[in-house]
Amino acid sequence: MLIELEGLEKTYEVGSESVHALVDIDLKVDDNEYMAIMGPSGSGKSTLMNIVGCLDTPTAGVYRLKGREVSMLDDDDLADIRSAEIGFVFQTFNLLPRMTAFQNVELPLIYARGDRKARAERVWDTLEAVGLTERAHHRPNELSGGQRQRVAIARALINRPSLILADEPTGNLDSRTGEEIMGIFNELRARGNTIILVTHEEYIAEHSERIIRLRDGRIESDLSA
Amino acid sequence: MDFRETLLSAMRALRSHKLRTMLTTLGIVIGASALVAVMSLIAGLNSSVAAQFQSIGTDIISVGKYPWVQMGDEEDYWRRKDITLEDSEAIGRLPSIGLVAPNIHTRRNVSHGGTTMRFTLVSGSTPEYETIDNFPVSEGRFVTSMDVDRRRQVVVLGADVAAELFPIVDPLGRDVRVGGKRFTVVGVLEEKGDILGSSQDDLVIIPISTFEKAFGSRRSVVVDAQPAEGVPVDEAVDDIRQMMRVRRKVPRGEPDDFAVNTQDDLMSSYESLTGVLYFAMTGIVALALLVGGIGVMNVMLVSVAERTREIGVRKAIGARRRDITLQFLVESIILTMLGGIVGIGVGAGLGFLVKALTPLPAAVTPTSVALAAGFAIATGLLFGVYPASRAGRLKPIEALRYE
Numbered sequence: 001m002l003i004e005l006e007g008l009e010k011t012y013e014v015g016s017e018s019v020h021a022l023v024d025i026d027l028k029v030d031d032n033e034y035m036a037i038m039g040p041s042g043s044g045k046s047t048l049m050n051i052v053g054c055l056d057t058p059t060a061g062v063y064r065l066k067g068r069e070v071s072m073l074d075d076d077d078l079a080d081i082r083s084a085e086i087g088f089v090f091q092t093f094n095l096l097p098r099m100t101a102f103q104n105v106e107l108p109l110i111y112a113r114g115d116r117k118a119r120a121e122r123v124w125d126t127l128e129a130v131g132l133t134e135r136a137h138h139r140p141n142e143l144s145g146g147q148r149q150r151v152a153i154a155r156a157l158i159n160r161p162s163l164i165l166a167d168e169p170t171g172n173l174d175s176r177t178g179e180e181i182m183g184i185f186n187e188l189r190a191r192g193n194t195i196i197l198v199t200h201e202e203y204i205a206e207h208s209e210r211i212i213r214l215r216d217g218r219i220e221s222d223l224s225a
Numbered sequence: 226m227d228f229r230e231t232l233l234s235a236m237r238a239l240r241s242h243k244l245r246t247m248l249t250t251l252g253i254v255i256g257a258s259a260l261v262a263v264m265s266l267i268a269g270l271n272s273s274v275a276a277q278f279q280s281i282g283t284d285i286i287s288v289g290k291y292p293w294v295q296m297g298d299e300e301d302y303w304r305r306k307d308i309t310l311e312d313s314e315a316i317g318r319l320p321s322i323g324l325v326a327p328n329i330h331t332r333r334n335v336s337h338g339g340t341t342m343r344f345t346l347v348s349g350s351t352p353e354y355e356t357i358d359n360f361p362v363s364e365g366r367f368v369t370s371m372d373v374d375r376r377r378q379v380v381v382l383g384a385d386v387a388a389e390l391f392p393i394v395d396p397l398g399r400d401v402r403v404g405g406k407r408f409t410v411v412g413v414l415e416e417k418g419d420i421l422g423s424s425q426d427d428l429v430i431i432p433i434s435t436f437e438k439a440f441g442s443r444r445s446v447v448v449d450a451q452p453a454e455g456v457p458v459d460e461a462v463d464d465i466r467q468m469m470r471v472r473r474k475v476p477r478g479e480p481d482d483f484a485v486n487t488q489d490d491l492m493s494s495y496e497s498l499t500g501v502l503y504f505a506m507t508g509i510v511a512l513a514l515l516v517g518g519i520g521v522m523n524v525m526l527v528s529v530a531e532r533t534r535e536i537g538v539r540k541a542i543g544a545r546r547r548d549i550t551l552q553f554l555v556e557s558i559i560l561t562m563l564g565g566i567v568g569i570g571v572g573a574g575l576g577f578l579v580k581a582l583t584p585l586p587a588a589v590t591p592t593s594v595a596l597a598a599g600f601a602i603a604t605g606l607l608f609g610v611y612p613a614s615r616a617g618r619l620k621p622i623e624a625l626r627y628e
Contacts, residue, residue, distance in 0.1 A: 076545045079546070082541060083543025094538045094541075110227065110230045111544050111548060112543055
């Protein structure tokens with residue numbers, strides 16, 4: 001089992017009020033699943049993604065990743081888990097503007113303290129997998145939206161993570177480019193990656209095999225295709 | 226994250242804000258250049274003073290109306306009663322004193338044939354002057370006691386005067402005119418070189434008795450003395466002062482109305498001069514580094530704020546707290562190091578300028594360069610710690626949400 005959430009809660013204090021972003025979430029995700037999390041804004045889907053992605057910690061409950069309890073870890077331990085286990089793809093790409101595509105893709109390897117000589121080869125392989133070898137030495141502002149998202153996907157893949165987390169990965173792309181990007185995710189799925197998509201677009205969610213719907217911080221439905 | 230990558234990343238960040246980087250380092254540039262320039266000035270002073278000390282005898286005691294380092298009103302010194310040849314003889318009779326050489330000075334034209342040297346220093350003295358004041362002769366002889374006794378019209382030429390008036394022929398035995406009076410050249414002095422741009426070789430020495438006959442005797446005498454063998458300079462100075470106070474009838478409790486100069490006086494006034502320079506420099510440098518450091522901290526805080534999202538992304542893809550902290554710390558150190566390098570360049574330039582345009586032989590010292598570099602780096606470290614640790618502590622989700 002890759003992900004196990006039991007009785008997960010997340011509460012924010014906003015002024016004197018408590019906002020219950022997540023309430024009693026139980027969820028299991030297996031290796032090799034392709035899942036979408038859906039829900040209207042404010043439903044808690046971003047909060048859930050942040051916790052699953054180890055960017056945030058729950059207020060209560062248990063989160064086990066690959067059987068390891070991670071809900072109580074400190075900053076640096078979470079950073080190590082993100083480095084080793086999780087690849088993020090963001091709606092706004094979040095590439096570093098001063099670095100080339102190559103350097104952006106290389107960065108997670110550097111933080112994972114990979115061997116420098118092995119690094120370049122790995123970066124080229126990964127860029128090839130997303131079809132971007134020719135644009136490797138361009139900066140993000142010299143790339144199209146679709147190309148930028150491919151760089152971001154390559155960056156997410158470079159450390160061979162157990163889980164790819166994509167937050168509205170097609171949200172800033174036109175629908176044709178969006179379909180191309182979804183094609184890449186389908187390919188990754190076929191090669192055995194575990195993918196969790198966060199989206200509010202039905203047609204995007206339909207690429208996945210399991211759809212979780214959130215409403216007011218609770219799981220409303222959990223449907224497998 | 227390895228150090229090479231951290232370094233490259235910091236360089237990239239600084240390159241993308243060239244103007245800001247330059248302005249930020251200004252304080253550091255000023256601090257570093259002040260440090261290097263002032264220390265090169267002091268090094269120049271040191272070497273010229275060392276030369277000066279070498280040209281005077283080391284244990285010389287010089288008694289006169291004027292102190293070597295004058296403080297206050299010139300007129301107060303000028304009004305003092307003259308020192309006389311009798312005073313000189315009395316000093317010479319003191320058991321604690323070895324040799325004495327009374328000497329008097331004026332400035333006159335010195336000429337030979339059609340060539341004239343204007344306002345050359347003319348010194349009248351005795352044979353002992355050669356030893357006490359260190360005037361070795363390169364050719365011929367110095368003034369002898371016979372010359373003094375007989376008031377001979379003889380002259381010993383300084384190296385410059387000899388070279389100027391006798392470029393080709395040997396000056397020995399030739400006649401020159403000193404202040405219009407005829408003198409026969411009996412010797413030429415060894416070259417002493419320049420101190421702070423003024424030549425020490427533009428002088429002539431004649432017997433003191435001849436001097437008084439030719440140029441008048443109503444001048445205050447300077448008595449240069451050497452302590453007797455084995456007598457410390459301090460003791461000799463005390464003896465001279467006591468005797469001179471009695472001779473000049475200085476009432477008890479009144480200050481001396483004459484000056485007893487030693488190298489120690491010169492040394493201590495020199496040390497107080499460099500002390501002031503060091504003090505002023507330390508002030509300027511400390512202030513500039515403080516201002517520079519605050520500037521660096523400010524810019525680094527701005528930079529952290531601007532790059533909050535970048536920090537969030539870096540953390541999301543696996544950067545630890547210390548990776549981020551180190552990245553910003555290295556950035557601020559590079560920032561101040563650049564300032565230090567430019568400052569060292571500017572300071573060295575100022576030093577060379579002083580050397581080229583003034584007689585002071587300013588010299589850039591490795592110590593000052595090392596100090597400037599060290600202070601620059603320390604400033605970057607000190608003022609970079611806070612912004613850098615703030616960057617490192619940012620929470621990834623908050624940083625990622627930052628617009």
